Amino acid sequence: MSASALKSPLTPLQLRQQIRRNQFTANTSGQAPGFVQANLAIMPKQYAADFLQFCHFNPKPCPLLAMSATPGAVDMPQLAADLDIRTDIPKYKVFKQGQLVEEVSDINAYWQDDFVSFLIGCSFSFEESLIADGLEIRNITEQVNVPMYRTNIACEPAGVFSGGMVVSMRPMKPADAIRAIQICSRFPQVHGAPVHFGDPAAIGINDINKPDFGDAVTIKPGEVPVFWACGVTPQVAIANAKLDICITHSPGYMLVTDLPNSKLSVF
Amino acid sequence: MSASALKSPLTPLQLRQQIRRNQFTANTSGQAPGFVQANLAIMPKQYAADFLQFCHFNPKPCPLLAMSATPGAVDMPQLAADLDIRTDIPKYKVFKQGQLVEEVSDINAYWQDDFVSFLIGCSFSFEESLIADGLEIRNITEQVNVPMYRTNIACEPAGVFSGGMVVSMRPMKPADAIRAIQICSRFPQVHGAPVHFGDPAAIGINDINKPDFGDAVTIKPGEVPVFWACGVTPQVAIANAKLDICITHSPGYMLVTDLPNSKLSVF
Numbered sequence: 001m002s003a004s005a006l007k008s009p010l011t012p013l014q015l016r017q018q019i020r021r022n023q024f025t026a027n028t029s030g031q032a033p034g035f036v037q038a039n040l041a042i043m044p045k046q047y048a049a050d051f052l053q054f055c056h057f058n059p060k061p062c063p064l065l066a067m068s069a070t071p072g073a074v075d076m077p078q079l080a081a082d083l084d085i086r087t088d089i090p091k092y093k094v095f096k097q098g099q100l101v102e103e104v105s106d107i108n109a110y111w112q113d114d115f116v117s118f119l120i121g122c123s124f125s126f127e128e129s130l131i132a133d134g135l136e137i138r139n140i141t142e143q144v145n146v147p148m149y150r151t152n153i154a155c156e157p158a159g160v161f162s163g164g165m166v167v168s169m170r171p172m173k174p175a176d177a178i179r180a181i182q183i184c185s186r187f188p189q190v191h192g193a194p195v196h197f198g199d200p201a202a203i204g205i206n207d208i209n210k211p212d213f214g215d216a217v218t219i220k221p222g223e224v225p226v227f228w229a230c231g232v233t234p235q236v237a238i239a240n241a242k243l244d245i246c247i248t249h250s251p252g253y254m255l256v257t258d259l260p261n262s263k264l265s266v267f
Numbered sequence: 268m269s270a271s272a273l274k275s276p277l278t279p280l281q282l283r284q285q286i287r288r289n290q291f292t293a294n295t296s297g298q299a300p301g302f303v304q305a306n307l308a309i310m311p312k313q314y315a316a317d318f319l320q321f322c323h324f325n326p327k328p329c330p331l332l333a334m335s336a337t338p339g340a341v342d343m344p345q346l347a348a349d350l351d352i353r354t355d356i357p358k359y360k361v362f363k364q365g366q367l368v369e370e371v372s373d374i375n376a377y378w379q380d381d382f383v384s385f386l387i388g389c390s391f392s393f394e395e396s397l398i399a400d401g402l403e404i405r406n407i408t409e410q411v412n413v414p415m416y417r418t419n420i421a422c423e424p425a426g427v428f429s430g431g432m433v434v435s436m437r438p439m440k441p442a443d444a445i446r447a448i449q450i451c452s453r454f455p456q457v458h459g460a461p462v463h464f465g466d467p468a469a470i471g472i473n474d475i476n477k478p479d480f481g482d483a484v485t486i487k488p489g490e491v492p493v494f495w496a497c498g499v500t501p502q503v504a505i506a507n508a509k510l511d512i513c514i515t516h517s518p519g520y521m522l523v524t525d526l527p528n529s530k531l532s533v534f
Contacts, residue, residue, distance in 0.1 A: 174464045181448045182460060193449060197441045198491055224465055267534045
């Protein structure tokens, strides 16, 4: 949790309005504590049915929180009041044919009337619950991005979308890992329980000190790496599909919603 | 689950009545599937308050399901209809000054009007739920007793009762262990989630192939040992206390109650 969050945190709506006016341009980690943050994927309507099916087939890496009611819609009233999806995220990535072409703070210049937006759960929600329970999250302690790895766990393909599962990793003592599994099981819409712990090679990770995304973190004696399905998985599937155009958030620069994290708890 | 259970299983009451008449003398594993089985500890009233506190302090190894309403009572109406605790368990162990003196099929000869009975949850309940979910329980596959180990995890002492936690071990692949943690978390009154997985030495177990109680089981490549708090823990604490007299069930020869396992699920 950032120092600013400890003062008088902005409401999610206030924060989104500052983002829209480019008054807030940082990543959203620790902002609006207690509220769900979401991964974004925007693509033309012709791919939306395939992507929806990909999310349905792979709920652990791709837990779908919401999608546009109709193509071209820029709001998402079930997640956020007064939302304009084109401006209310601090940083976007624009991809053409699977290649990153630009990072921008609004996507008005790219908007198409046939764009469909997908919002996918993010690990920030469960990290908050783990910290509240007294567990240490190493990437937060070390102030780096969580390490993420490509694996040999195949996603179930759907239409043009396919790829391996990407996982995030947090090292823990076994007793803490057991507690983390309990807590995360309450939150299936933000990746839920881990998918693996222990031997990285068992899921195709060759070097735990060389993550494919994010930063390496220290694994202390007596700790085991614990692996969660990660929201970067759909980004990899989208890149593999080489869509004409596709827009995502930049990692760490999320949509901050009005939904309290507790609303995603299933019990 | 035994072959007889697959035919036309006895109700818990029918089974207890057969046990009372010495018509059923075997261990109760797989009998009356779907119903809670319980560990038994009987001791004079002068130790009962300490033992109750020991259970309260150590709920994972000693999850108390029920105790006698008054000293000398032989029934337990909240657990079992028409119960006589002196005859309705197939095999008992009688201890004096912490030493086993006899194994018997009824304890009428030892009964004292100041005896207080404690019934403690047993792993049979959660093993049934794990199997129903498709997980393999190695000790059941290999038709041996579950391996149990003394550990360096200290119980919280209470009065005359103290000792280390005893754990049971079931090897699993990590993904299955994660699922088992979820399932067992629903059942805090039958030991709940595991207390450890992985490195046996981290909890003071020197040789995983030499359990202190029960039998060794195969650990296959890619599996990790998963450790649960075990109902043998209170027996060790009782032995340490060297009570004048104390009576327990014999391991595997449990009290079969009328309580469906699902009643112990907290969600």
